[in-house]
Structures are given as structure tokens and as C-alpha cells.
Amino acid sequence: MTENERKRRVRRLPREVRERQITDAAVEVFSRHGFHNASMDEVAEVAGVSKPMVYAYLGSKEELFAACIQREAQRLLQAIAEGVRGDVEPDMQLWTGLRSFFHFVGQNRSSWTVLHRQALSVGGEFAEEISQMRARSIELVAALVVASGTRKGVGAQAEKSGEALAAALVGAAESLADWWLDHPDISDDVLASWLMNLVWLGFGDLVEGEAWSPKDLTPPA
């Protein structure tokens, strides 16, 4: 067994490649057990290297975790940035953003788990970084909301309510992504359209049979 693995395993790979492998393994392991319950030994095992390699290349456990967070956050934000259309109506911007988000989560469950569930609970540096990422998303969404026009009916605190609503929306998306993990037999597009209907029209319209649907984009993304 150990013999076989040793023979099968490609050896003496360049540092660059090993770092990738190790980070991949770390995301996997952290997503499964969380930061604290994950052991460096397991990361090393999953990566197919021995523990000192992990330390040599990625540093301490915290540094490794930070590397995971940063890489995955980067990937998520970029995926959304690439998917969103800046040159269309606010509702379509929201729609494209949501779609990209759910698509990414669908393709990268581990990444999402690490970013959403684990990073916050570790506290300190990481929570900070994650909070900032969330804050940026919320800002963007808030801008969308505000750009849609002045909200009447929410009192004088229009700016704050915009931010709060954005926070609520982002949270709804996150929560829906979590719910999705238990109901994988639904496509990302369907999920996105449900949420889109909820936040754009609200239950009030939904129960009256209204529905929002995307206009065709000139070049289908």
C-alpha cells in the first residue's frame, strides 16, 4: 500500500506545483473539518506530501488558512465581476450577479464552505478579511439599490436602510447557497431566479401571480 503509493506518486515536482496542490488540499480539509479540527497532518496527507513540506512552502497553520481564504475570496469575487453586466438596468445587474454567485458556489462547494462557514468563526485576521469582502459586496448591492431611485416609505434613514437591505440580500443569497447544499438537484439559474423574484417583487407580488424574468441580453453571456 505505502509501497504502491510511493511508486505511483509523481515525485520531485517544482515548488509552484506543490504549493497549488497543498493549497487545494487545505481548502478541502478546512472545508470538511473547520480550521481548528483540521490537522496539518491531514492536509499533508491529502496533498500527498509530508508535513514539513507544508511548513516549508506555506508557513504556519494560520498562514496556510489565510492563503486559502485569500485565494478563494479572490476567485469568488472575480467570478462575479466577470459575470455581472455593468451596462444594463439595475435589475439585470442584480440578476447577472446572483447568477454568477450561485454558479461559482455550485462549482466550488469547498471554497464556499471555507469562506462562509469557517472563516468567520476563527476570528481575528480572517474574520476581518472576510468581513471586508462581504462589506464590498454589500456596498455594490447597496449602490444598485440606491441607484434604482429614492426609496420612500422607509423613513428618513434612506442611506442606512439601503445598506441594511443590501446586507439582508447578501445574507439571503448566502443562506440560499447553504440550503442548496442540501438540495443539489436544482440548477443555479433556477435558484438565482427564485431569489431574484423574492427581492425584486417580494412575497406580496408573488402571491398575486406576478413574476420577474430576465430580458434577453444582446449577446447572451
Add this chain to the structure above:
Amino acid sequence: MTENERKRRVRRLPREVRERQITDAAVEVFSRHGFHNASMDEVAEVAGVSKPMVYAYLGSKEELFAACIQREAQRLLQAIAEGVRGDVEPDMQLWTGLRSFFHFVGQNRSSWTVLHRQALSVGGEFAEEISQMRARSIELVAALVVASGTRKGVGAQAEKSGEALAAALVGAAESLADWWLDHPDISDDVLASWLMNLVWLGFGDLVEGEAWSPKDLTPPA
């Protein structure tokens, strides 16, 4: 210092009281550091007893955490159950539920932090319990949504979409509660009404100046 504390401290209290004190301390400590970073020594110190007492009364660290989760979950659910009106229109039910929820969170930040942020990240038993509590909430909300009428426009998966929308709503409320922790200068009622407007009317109506507002309940709860 130690002398003073020793003299000031009320000693030889009945078990019942000590258990309460310890559990209170544990909620506090777990909410500050999370399950793993919290030490039993600190719990004991905050509770004003020594470590063996904690073990004698509440068992292992995991059992202690479980006790916290269960007690706080119970309190939260009961607070909501007491606040919600079962004999009114769906929108008013939702409104009263949201209000109770935010009110509880406002009065019990530590409880909320433990339940929301920490419990999920520990995994195993606890995540299970928390998930079940969330699931129950989601079910209730889903029932509300479905009771409001048949949703057209969301395709054939009406039942599933109801559950998903409920998950999204619960997530939105949770997220908004978190956001609130950073913006405490807002009342629970205002917060609840913002969310109510969002999910009931949606952005689409909000930007057009529509607003939802609660009808007066016959006896003001």
C-alpha cells in the same frame, strides 16, 4: 485581589444556582472566543468557580456547549413563539415573528452569537441541532408563504421554491441581525420593518414608493 474576591464571593451555593451561573458564563465565553478558542479555565473564572465544579455540574466541554446551545435555542424559539400572532393575516404573522426575533437578538447578543456563528462551525452534534432549529423556523415561514396562496411564475416546483424562499428569508433575517451588531443605533422595530418591506414588497415596489405597514392589532401585543 484574590483575597478580596475570595471574601466577597458568596460561597456554598446550591447546585441549581451554580449551574445557572456556569451556563451563563459559558454562553458569554463561547460567544467571545468560539468553541475551540474558549477554555474551560476561562469559563470557570468568569463563572467565579473552579474548573472541577464545571466538570462536576455540566460534564465535558462538549456537553457544556450543548447545554448552552439547547438553552439558548429554547429561549429564542420561545421568545418568537410568544411574540407571534397565530390568529392574523400571513403578513402580520410574519411581521410579529420578525419583530420578536430582532427584539430577542437585541436583548441577547451573546446568545445570538453562540447560536448563529459558533454552533455551525463546530460540526457534528451541534451543527445538527442548530440545523434542526433553523429547519423548524424555515418550515414555519414556508408554511406562511404557501398559505398565502399558490405562487405562479416560479414554475412547477412550487413546494420547493416555497422552502427555498423561506430559507432565503431566514438567512436575510440572520444576516441583518449580524449587520445590526455593527450598527446598534437602530431600533429592533425599524430593522424588522425594513426587512418586512423587502420581502413583502421587494425592491421593485420599494423604488416606486410603495410601503408595507402593520395594521393595528386589536389588543396591542
Add this chain to the structure above:
DNA sequence: CCGCCAATCTACTCGCGAGTAGGTTAGTCT
């Protein structure tokens, strides 16, 4: 006023996992 037990403490053990010291190959360049 005395013994008895529950309440409580001090002062340990012990395992687990982060982090490391130092040796061992395998490519590579001349």
C-alpha cells in the same frame, strides 16, 4: 458542640497536534 456530606479548591496527568532537526534521495549541470 461534633461529625458528616456536599460544595469547593489546588495541583496534578496526559494526549493531541503544531512545529522542527537533521538525514536522504533524485534530478541537473559540467
Add this chain to the structure above:
DNA sequence: AGACTAACCTACTCGCGAGTAGATTGGCGG
């Protein structure tokens, strides 16, 4: 071929914190 270095491993140390053994003290029934 031979040596030089980067890749890589085995096999440790060591601190931290969960959990415990056993002594101690205060209050209550007799």
C-alpha cells in the same frame, strides 16, 4: 561520472488545555 542542490522524508520536541485525584472547608442535623 561526480557533485551540488532542491525536493522530500522520518522521527522527534514541546506547550497547551481537557479532564481528574484527593485534600479541605463550611454549614446543617443531632
